[in-house]
Amino acid sequence: MAFLDNSGDIILDAVLTDTGRKRLAAGDGSFRVVKFSMGDDEIDYALYRNSNSTEGRHSSGSAYYDLNILQTPVMEAFTNNTSVLNSKLISYTRNDILYLPVMKVNWKLSPTIDMVFNSAFTTNVPAGGYIITADDTTSKPSSYTGTTNCPLLDGQGVIRGAGSSIAAAEEIVIDQGLDTADLSVAMLAVGDPLRETQYLIELDNRLGQVTGLDPTVVARPSFVDDDNIASYYLSLNSNPGYFASNANSEAVPAFVPDINNIDSPADPDTVIGTSQGGRYGTRLAFRIRASQDIQTSSTLFTKLGGTTAAGYLNATVGGVGKTFYYIESMIRITGFTTGYRLEIPVRYIKIV
Numbered sequence: 001m002a003f004l005d006n007s008g009d010i011i012l013d014a015v016l017t018d019t020g021r022k023r024l025a026a027g028d029g030s031f032r033v034v035k036f037s038m039g040d041d042e043i044d045y046a047l048y049r050n051s052n053s054t055e056g057r058h059s060s061g062s063a064y065y066d067l068n069i070l071q072t073p074v075m076e077a078f079t080n081n082t083s084v085l086n087s088k089l090i091s092y093t094r095n096d097i098l099y100l101p102v103m104k105v106n107w108k109l110s111p112t113i114d115m116v117f118n119s120a121f122t123t124n125v126p127a128g129g130y131i132i133t134a135d136d137t138t139s140k141p142s143s144y145t146g147t148t149n150c151p152l153l154d155g156q157g158v159i160r161g162a163g164s165s166i167a168a169a170e171e172i173v174i175d176q177g178l179d180t181a182d183l184s185v186a187m188l189a190v191g192d193p194l195r196e197t198q199y200l201i202e203l204d205n206r207l208g209q210v211t212g213l214d215p216t217v218v219a220r221p222s223f224v225d226d227d228n229i230a231s232y233y234l235s236l237n238s239n240p241g242y243f244a245s246n247a248n249s250e251a252v253p254a255f256v257p258d259i260n261n262i263d264s265p266a267d268p269d270t271v272i273g274t275s276q277g278g279r280y281g282t283r284l285a286f287r288i289r290a291s292q293d294i295q296t297s298s299t300l301f302t303k304l305g306g307t308t309a310a311g312y313l314n315a316t317v318g319g320v321g322k323t324f325y326y327i328e329s330m331i332r333i334t335g336f337t338t339g340y341r342l343e344i345p346v347r348y349i350k351i352v
Contacts, residue, residue, distance in 0.1 A: 004076050015077040018225050039085040042074050090339040090341060092193065099178045099280060101194045103342045104271045106173040109285075113157030127330070129345035130172065132208065134294040134325075136163030138351045157213060161290030161348070166280075171213060174199075174284040174333060174342065175270055181277030188281045195281045197236040198336035204329050205230035206300060207348055208288045212241045215287050233336075236282060245281045288331070294348060301325035301350055323352040 004013060014036070016024065025033040047056040047068040058064040064073035078084060105128065107115055114127045133139040139160040159170050176196045177188060188195035201210055210219040210232045219239075221230035233243045272278045294300055301307075327348045334341045 004074050013074075013077045013283070019223070037085055038089045039087050040089060041085065041087050042072060043069060044072070045069065047072070064210060086341065088339045088341070093100050094193070097194070099180050099183065100181045101177060101188075101196065101338050102272075103174055103176045103196070103333065103340050104179065105342070105344060106175045106269065106271050108269050108271060108282070110171055111156045115157070118176055126345040126347045129227040129347070130157060130159050130170070130288075132159045132161045132288055132290060132346055132348045133163070134161055134290045134348050134350035135296075138324075138349060139163035159288050159346075161288055171285050171287045172331070172344065175280075176283070176335065176338075176340075177270075177272040177280035177281035179272050181274045183273070185277055186279055188279050193337060194279075196335040196337050196340075197282060199242075199284055200332075200334040200336060201232040201234065201286065202229050202332040202334070203288070204228055205291070207291055207294055207327060207329055208346075209291060211287045211289050213285060213287065214241075215289060217241075218289060219286075234284070234286075242284055242286055244285060245323075257274045284333070286294045288346070290348065294327075294350065296302045298325055298350060298352075301327055301348075305348075307352060325350040325352060 020031065022031070046053075047067065048066055049055055050062070050065050051057045054321045058067065105112065110130075112126075112128050113131050114129075140163060156170060159172070177192065203210070205228045206220065207223050209230070210221075211217055212219070219232050219234075222233045227229070236243050270278070270280060272280055302325070305325060307323055307325050328347065329346050331344045331346055332341065333344070
């Protein structure tokens, strides 16, 4: 990987995706470029030198305000999909848009581990993320001697990825919409380009799998690339069980309180806007099930992670002398319509 000199002529440097290279290699005429993506990962827009710039406006006039940006070196195209195009560009034809949609983890319905039990941990907690248990022993409350503020006993912030306690597992809930109180409370209309109806979930296929609110129904990945990253494409029309919106009124388990209240103008559970403002889009809800490899073996933990003595549950809540394997990973969620991307840190743990 290197930088390309952008001080002179405009350079176009493109690469094919894994699917594109596969079709090109087939040599059967199926290769045809019909889609492409652009991003601005390298660009620092603070370099724009107008009157609001800390350096002051460019001395040569307005035609040179963006010169520093245009001459910023750019990275050459590379094929690692886990690193490339973190900030994709998107175009809207409407000229009346004052706010762009966002996606946020709904910490009210699915509290992250640092929000709930930060005081009960002695070492690194995945801020804004979740802990996922890898096997039955780690998931069972009977594995721990303490009972006060034990995340594995309470369940909040912890996804029980395997075992007999999996039915009490926590889900990950994502709210999408216009996160502002300047707009009146309303649902984004069906067909509105700011309303997300399709999501892409990406995670390490060696460690976990996506399930719906019923943890026994495991989703099938649409694609697993050469980096073992599984991609799950979920659509409101084709996969309504992963959504809770005005287009889907299916029953939701009782341990997800009022998840269908997103239809209400005063939804107390939303993290989009406030009860008096904000435009609700869709709500995505799913779980993570530990893969068979980390359920039954510690090999991946020793190769990709490490061990810590009571590092995730201290002696008072996890029992004296408890040791855990751990692997740190990430779950990436991208909206197909809006291009917004959200990354959630997760930590898989397995009691030794």
